[in-house]
Amino acid sequence: AAGQAQGLTGQHKCDACDAGHYQDNTGASECKACGQGFAQPVAGREDCAPCAAGKYGNLSGAIDCFDCPVGTYQDSTGASECKACGQGDAQPDEGQVTCDACAAGKYGNMSGATDCFDCPAGTFAARERTVTCEPCAPGTFQRSVGSRACEACPGGSFAAGTASMR
Numbered sequence: 001a002a003g004q005a006q007g008l009t010g011q012h013k014c015d016a017c018d019a020g021h022y023q024d025n026t027g028a029s030e031c032k033a034c035g036q037g038f039a040q041p042v043a044g045r046e047d048c049a050p051c052a053a054g055k056y057g058n059l060s061g062a063i064d065c066f067d068c069p070v071g072t073y074q075d076s077t078g079a080s081e082c083k084a085c086g087q088g089d090a091q092p093d094e095g096q097v098t099c100d101a102c103a104a105g106k107y108g109n110m111s112g113a114t115d116c117f118d119c120p121a122g123t124f125a126a127r128e129r130t131v132t133c134e135p136c137a138p139g140t141f142q143r144s145v146g147s148r149a150c151e152a153c154p155g156g157s158f159a160a161g162t163a164s165m166r
Contacts, residue, residue: 016044020061033061036080050078067095071112084112088129101128105146118146
């Protein structure tokens with residue numbers, strides 16, 4: 001029967017395929033290992049299941065798939081590896097199908113990041129997925145970290161250079 005095999009002669013029954021293996025044909029003498037990106041936790045099955053999105057399987061004969069580690073994601077099923085989050089994105093959790101965009105006021109200058117960073121004082125990030133913060137232009141300043149914009153210098157003051165904090 002499918003899901004079973006018998007490799008010896010003169011036997012009175014077939015053996016169930018081990019977990020991590022399958023047999024989709026009848027009359028088989030051996031079982032097949034689940035391929036990378038697939039797993040089978042139950043013995044005696046006719047097929048293997050693809051790893052769900054957010055998971056991967058990099059081993060043949062696997063009984064289970066693994067969660068993608070932090071800083072990575074997998075948006076497809078049946079994957080043998082996870083994808084690193086791109087610059088401007090981060091993923092602090094395991095087993096995810098997407099990465100989170102760095103919010104305005106934050107930046108992400110590394111692939112595979114688990115967190116985004118606040119723009120330092122004197123700089124800003126006006127939009128999501130910023131890779132580097134922009135310095136405040138002459139005539140503007142920013143005292144706070146994690147800012148989306150710089151402020152104009154009030155009357156009676158000036159900021160001659162870029163990235164001014166006062």
